[in-house]
Amino acid sequence: MAEELVEVRNLGMKYQSPNGEIEAVRDVSFTVRKGEFVSLVGPSGCGKSTILSIISGLLKPTAGSVRIGGEWVRGTSEKVGYMLQKDHLFDWRTIYQNVVLGLEVRGTLNRESREWVLSLLKTYGLYDFRDKYPNQLSGGMRQRAALIRTLAVNPEILLLDEAFSALDYQMRIAVTDDIYRIIKKEQKTAILVTHDIAESISMSDRVIVLSKRPATVTAIHDIRFNLKERTPLACREAQEFPGYFNMIWRELDVHV
């Protein structure tokens, strides 16, 4: 069994505001192994994004702790790469300038890292577009550029916060496939937060089902497909898929 890279223990989060206290997360524990792809699925507004923000070090939990590679998370870490809902490429920067943003902020932009970025751009077909502006790229290419921006700082673990949910449905399925391949090729560990059951099943090795707010762990499922080469698209068509879907759907207990 591979080593445990992320360890979330008894996590709790209460937000304070003048109007009162909101408990977003209660006693959430799980681990993620190196190279694993794990999804957190839960109803909208249940506090799943809060969990990601805590893992990334952007938020401090009010209870519990997170360890990454054995180290306590205190503030943002170089081991963590974060992908947001939208690509958030900056209009005023070229693709290349966008992609090196993280290196720039961390002060690690040097010849070596520059070459690493250029090789990523080459591998993923954006090299010829490096001097273009984001508005000149298609939605899928923009997502790739956003992923490369995250990979440029060479994180061990990727946090995907409802990533791709700003795209339209068809585009989203294609982009999901694309991004999944890249993540696997780069051998990254990933945690995806989503409210889309199908998406979570098609991408993950494990799905963690969360309850309504305050988020608690309802169930954890190992997702296994009898496929030669696993891709999100192939998973969606596999015979195991509907079974997983129905089970998680029931656990989410969605009411209109």
Place this chain on the structure above:
Amino acid sequence: MFMSDKQTPALSKERAEYLRKVRFRKYATLAVRVLILVVFFAAWEILANLKLIDPFITSQPSRIIRTLGNLYREGSLFRHIGVTCLETVAGFLIGTILGTGIAVLLWWSDFIARVLEPYLVVLNSLPKIALGPIFIIWIGPGPMAIIVMALAISLIVTILEVLNGFLSVDPEKIKLVQTFGANHLQIFTKVVLPANVSSIINALKINVGLSWVGVIVGEFLVSRAGLGYLIVYGGQVFQLDLVMTSVLILAVAAALMYQGVVWLEKKLVKNQQMYGQL
């Protein structure tokens, strides 16, 4: 760029028709604009000549041209224009730089922004012209008091406009750089400032107009030179020719300065705009 006929020799009939219409509309607009101007000045001149309106009160174009000539021969035309333009540019630049600077400070410190908010609201609603006499007494009647007047009028608006732009930056964009571990300064230089080039330019555009108001009011109050002075002086001695001439020069100068800012905008936001609009 679609219009280069050499590259697209086979324009469809509909396309040609459309282009012809676009061109026609463009020229028609321009023609009517010029026509309005010509008719306005011609009517003014003719009505004054026929004594249907009293040129002593309304002046008339031929008298304005004569006044312009006189001022030029006396050598004071460009002195007056120069004084006013200099004061305006000074007020405009100081207002923009200081206003943007204060906006940065308020963005930086939430606490200071909160503390100063009621003061900004009061100062914003206060008619700054009321402060004129105070400036004159404190600073003395002269160009400095006029510049301060222009500053007083444009400063608060600049602060509010630019701060508003800073605060409306997408929090997700800020979160993005924070995930890379960005500090406050990096958040500002990498996201907030570049995202706000256009709101700063907008503040500039508003400032141009406000600086002119400030300078002319200031000149009304204290000056011995400048277009505002000419207007007040002309009014006092009932020389409407002088008043009208000064107003016309003012209109041209203000329009030119505004165009200057528009030109600057084109230069600065070239990349964003060029690709944003395609």
